[in-house]
Amino acid sequence: MAMYKRARTAVRTKDGNSGEFEVLERRIRKKVKIDEMQFGFMPGKGTTDALFIVRQLQEKYMEKRKKLFLGFVDLEKAFDRVPRKVLTWALRKLGVEEWLIRVVMAMYKRACTAVRTKDGNSGEFEVKVGVHQGSVLSQLLFVAVMEVLAENVKEGLPWELLIAESMDGLKEKMNKWKECMETKGLKVNIGKTKVMASGKACGEVERTGKWPCAVCRKGVRVNSIQCTMCAKWVHQKCSGLRGSLTSVAATFKCKVCTEGAADGGNVELDLGDGMKLEGVKTFCYLGDMLNGEGGSDSATVARVRCAWKKFRELSGVLMRRGVSLKLKGKVYAACVRSVVIYGSKTWVMNVEQQRRLERVEMRMARWLCGVSLRERKTNDELRKMLGIEPVIDAVKRNKLRWFGHVLRKDESDWLRRVMEMNVEGSRGRGRPRKTWLKMVEEEMRARGLTRRDAENRAKWRRLSWGPQG
Numbered sequence: 001m002a003m004y005k006r007a008r009t010a011v012r013t014k015d016g017n018s019g020e021f022e023v024l025e026r027r028i029r030k031k032v033k034i035d036e037m038q039f040g041f042m043p044g045k046g047t048t049d050a051l052f053i054v055r056q057l058q059e060k061y062m063e064k065r066k067k068l069f070l071g072f073v074d075l076e077k078a079f080d081r082v083p084r085k086v087l088t089w090a091l092r093k094l095g096v097e098e099w100l101i102r103v104v105m106a107m108y109k110r111a112c113t114a115v116r117t118k119d120g121n122s123g124e125f126e127v128k129v130g131v132h133q134g135s136v137l138s139q140l141l142f143v144a145v146m147e148v149l150a151e152n153v154k155e156g157l158p159w160e161l162l163i164a165e166s167m168d169g170l171k172e173k174m175n176k177w178k179e180c181m182e183t184k185g186l187k188v189n190i191g192k193t194k195v196m197a198s199g200k201a202c203g204e205v206e207r208t209g210k211w212p213c214a215v216c217r218k219g220v221r222v223n224s225i226q227c228t229m230c231a232k233w234v235h236q237k238c239s240g241l242r243g244s245l246t247s248v249a250a251t252f253k254c255k256v257c258t259e260g261a262a263d264g265g266n267v268e269l270d271l272g273d274g275m276k277l278e279g280v281k282t283f284c285y286l287g288d289m290l291n292g293e294g295g296s297d298s299a300t301v302a303r304v305r306c307a308w309k310k311f312r313e314l315s316g317v318l319m320r321r322g323v324s325l326k327l328k329g330k331v332y333a334a335c336v337r338s339v340v341i342y343g344s345k346t347w348v349m350n351v352e353q354q355r356r357l358e359r360v361e362m363r364m365a366r367w368l369c370g371v372s373l374r375e376r377k378t379n380d381e382l383r384k385m386l387g388i389e390p391v392i393d394a395v396k397r398n399k400l401r402w403f404g405h406v407l408r409k410d411e412s413d414w415l416r417r418v419m420e421m422n423v424e425g426s427r428g429r430g431r432p433r434k435t436w437l438k439m440v441e442e443e444m445r446a447r448g449l450t451r452r453d454a455e456n457r458a459k460w461r462r463l464s465w466g467p468q469g
Contacts, residue, residue, distance in 0.1 A: 082130050086185055094148065204281040220234070
């Protein structure tokens, strides 16, 4: 049986039929029981679940001044390396009936693949290892293999994730997980596997403004002083100086030049046998950018970049004359704004990050409407012309929608448990950081909502989202 594969499309048989894969997928899914730790390719779960758990753990550990160490594993050619014998073994371990296993393996027996290119199809060649890329069945088969392989390293969420309170604990987990994978033919890509420390001064601060501060990297305005060594500007509060700045301007040297940059987030994990995992301060996890210092600064910057990329891809439609502004607004909301607010359900944004999203939206809106700043059109007028709402309102409603979704979960569900969990330890002095839950509760009070309202999904959608929901 020859298979034809095209990038990001379904695997099909020669006659173009992929229905048998879908039938088998439904049959096997009814038989296997997948652990709650698996978020990929599972009904009712998605990337936001995993992102929410990781961000909540970061937030709660930072609140108690504790460090958290995270590992992000990349499997080398994961779908293409699964041995067929391991696939059969995993399905038997999960209790799949023997006749179903024989049918699945018969579809892989003497399977040939051809690569379709713009110049035609390549010659057929037999594939003896791995699952078919693009098949609806392959996703479930891969999850089944991972479920059985990880059986011996399960500790219960959230510790089934590669998260630990110390580097030694993370090293032990990584080695155990790596051993489980490699005993059955899968291989960990050491070059792409990363570790990250989460805590105060462990992350990377995004540069903002035309003249970013040499110490905190936030944009400087008045009341700042220039370093005589690196020629960068520094806020007075970051300089450690009191009184007049002009009297020491000729000899001032910033902390970065005299003491060196803070490097608390640079970690490296030695697994032994000469294998070392690189430490990073930021990591793109499931499409959202995580920062060692928590928060959503890196996430908003990354989302803005992705949004501009998507805006340029669609410029042929969005900038075309003759297309109505309302239609442009709909295309923008569906294709560009959705990129901006991806992952925003889990974010905790400060005023600066909110303004960042507002600025990029209004710049795009002026391009769509063909209106310059000289015409003095207000932001509200531009939004009305396009028929869109403020991006921050969309973010707030996303959070409320997600909060209602979590509250309707069973009390034993880990989304709800991690939202309400309490980490042991004492909180630091001073005003605490605003948490995700506090921001949601503030928005609920502003809209007159209670937790009881979330029990009724239709009512919660109507009250929190309004007519646009």
